Amino acid sequence: MPHFTADDVREHLKTVYDPEIGINIVDLGLIYDIDLTERDDKTDVLVTMTLTSMGCPLGPIIMQELTRALDGLPNLGEVDVNLVWSPPWTPDMMSEEAKDELGIW
Template identity: 85%
Template sequence: MPHFTEDDVRERLKAVYDPEIGINVVDLGLIYGIDLEERDGKTDVLITMTLTSMGCPLGPILMEEVNQALSDLPNLGEVDVNLVWSPPWTPDMMSEEAKDELGIW
């Protein structure tokens, strides 16, 4: 049984903001998956995510901030961030709150 849940991870990731847009990566729809695996009394986390564009220069910074946001979870094992481009991100993936904040109808 993991020491924390996928929801715990998702809540922590809401502290990671895209600095160009000013919305967190969860509400932007950049997080495609969160997988937890129990191993040797610790919980490994695999985050599958994308960026708003392939040319986004902030990718390495956002990936480091994801690691930082999870660093104090209890009995955290390894954190891996799998950056993917398929499916490509679109504004439709944003939460309703994010769309409202950006004025996207």
């Protein structure tokens, strides 16, 4: 049984903001999947995500912040990020709250 759930990971990731847009990466729709794997007494996390564009200069910073945001999870093992470009990100992937904040209807 994991020490935490994918929902717990998602809540921690809500503290990571895209510096250019000012919305967290979960509400932006950048997080596609979260896989947890038990290993010994640790839980490894694999986050599959994208960025708003392939040329996003802040991608490495966002991924560093993602790893840092998960540090507080109990018995955290390895954290890996699988950066994908398919499906490509669109504003339709944002939460209703993020769309409201940015004035997108």
